Amino acid sequence: MTMSPLDAPRDARNSDLEAALIEAREAYVAARPKSAEIHTQAREVMPGGNTRTVLFYTPFPTAMQRGEGCTLWDADGREYLDLCGEYTAGLFGHSEQRIIAAVAAAMAKGLNLAAVGENEGKLAALICGRFPSVDQVRFTNSGTEANIMALAGARGFTGRTEILAFRGGYHGGVFTFPFGAPISPVNLPIPMRFADYNDPAGAAAAIREAGDALAAVIVEPMQGSGGCIPATREFLQALRDATTETGALLIFDEVMTSRHSYGGMQKRLGIMPDMTTFGKYMAGGMSFGAFGGRAEVMAVFDGHKPGAMPHAGTFNNNVLSMAAGNVALGEIFGEAEAEALFQRGETLREACNAIAQKHGLAMHFTGLGSMLNPHFRAGPITAPYKATVEEEQMRELFFFDMLAAGIYLARRGMVALSLPVGDAECDRFLAAVEEFCAARKPVLAPA
Structure with missing residues (x-):
């Protein structure tokens, strides 16, 4: 019974x-x-x-x-x-005096100058000098914006539309892909494909299947909100090999993992993406994001060239983040x-x-x-x-x-x-x- x-x-x-x-x-x-x-x-x-x-x-x-x-x-x-x-x-904690002094000095000279400044070029040089994949970089206000612009740049550079991401991944407020329910109404309407994280064969097959429709693969070297799950070297290398084969760009979202060495996980593992996105700590606790990569890819944003892609943002180069970032990366976190x-x-x-x-x-x-x-x-x-x-x-x-x-x-x-x-x-x-x-x-x- x-x-x-x-x-x-x-x-x-x-x-x-x-x-x-x-x-x-x-x-x-x-x-x-x-x-x-x-x-x-x-x-x-x-x-x-x-x-x-x-x-x-x-x-x-x-x-x-x-x-x-x-x-x-x-x-x-x-x-x-x-x-x-x-x-x-x-x-840097809540009261790093060198960062507080840098922010105070910047505030004393004026907050909203509506102009370029010397500090943004200095901070860009620091980032380009640390991360092997980054020849040139542009700033945003958050990691979310950095990923938006990196994907836009990848689509503009390749002339392709689709993006491959991984179940359980998170690339900002409009690119959130929780395991079991990767489609969310808050996500931007970009054509997305999905593969399983840490499945080298499955991901490579998905990249090859997408072929010349695929503009980029975006991946965290360690899934952050997915539970601090590190990628295996074999998995990331499979992504590198398959994207090279098909002409898609490989984007490392190092918004969180860039802290794991002087040059992020890409330097620790010796695997070079085409683009990298940054955020979080780099401006010493001020709002910050950045995206960078190979010079030929970043050239799609070069205003000296006809038809350059626009990249706006009132606070992209705000004086507080630029000043604090130079101290944070240039003097403290070596x-x-x-x-x-x-x-x-x-x-x-x-x-x-x-x-x-x-x-x-x-x-x-x-x-x-x-x-x-x-x-x-x-x-x-x-x-x-x-x-x-x-x-x-x-x-x-x-x-x-x-x-x-x-x-x-x-x-x-x-x-x-x-x-x-x-x-x-x-x-x-x-x-x-x-x-x-x-x-x-x-x-x-x-x-």
Whole structure:
């Protein structure tokens, strides 16, 4: 006789997980009355009380009031170790005095000059000197805009229309391709094809199948919002070989991964794209984006040539970003600093995985260098996936437990180290991970 699903015994682990999460939410709410009030008032004039989706979570997001170094204070006076790092944009922390001085000096000379300046050429030279694939570069206001213009440039250069992207990828607010649902109404209406991340044969076949309809392939050397999943060298090399064969351009979205060495992942791996996009930290925390590549490709934007493609943007070369960027890349984040940050993150991720393994949990941290992300399933994890309800609950519980321990990270669990984060801060995070694994072991999945 077949048992009815209604008669099946309920998994006590799931029931306990739900109860633990309810308790964690209640403790979160009780500790943050001012954040709750800020959210309630904002909902009257903003849909969801929010203007940046990645910062939205229920029951309401914590409102921060100030930061210094790698420390944050919220509206209720609670103090946190900042390991969110503004989703990699906050590389220099909240109070790097050299950047503050550069911004103050720029402001003192006038904000909106409506003219070119010397600093933009200097910053461009710094970027071209660091990244092997970049002969020339242009600036935008964000990584999203950088990817928009890079794809436009690729279509203009090749005379082709279609783009190949990867399921689970993210290339800005209008190019978001979550696993299982890559088509979104917010995406720009560009003809897109999709392939699976870290599938060299499948991606190469998709590129060859597209043939001369394909203008470009855009790929993150490590998927960021997809869960800090690094690309294999074999996968990226397959993209390089297939695009060279068919005449499509290969675009590396290094908005996040450019921090992983002095010349980004392209230099670390020795694989050269035709174009690269940048953003996040490069202007020291000011708004920033950039796209660059081979001189012959970038020439489509050369105003000295008839029929050049336009590239507008009131704040592309704003004086604050240009001044701060020169100091950030020219004086602070050099080759030694980039390598030290990378190695610090590698050590931290290995230690996190050792803790999960010691406790016998199906919990695995992926990432590269100073970026890492927990997954509540066994590793290795080499491709994006659709998380189960239980996995999402464990992720939420991890987030609330970290906040309760005074550690602020991304809601999805991502950690992005900033330069002020040292050994003591890493040890504090490891202690919190240890406590989470020990205390929550009864409701987490066993290895």
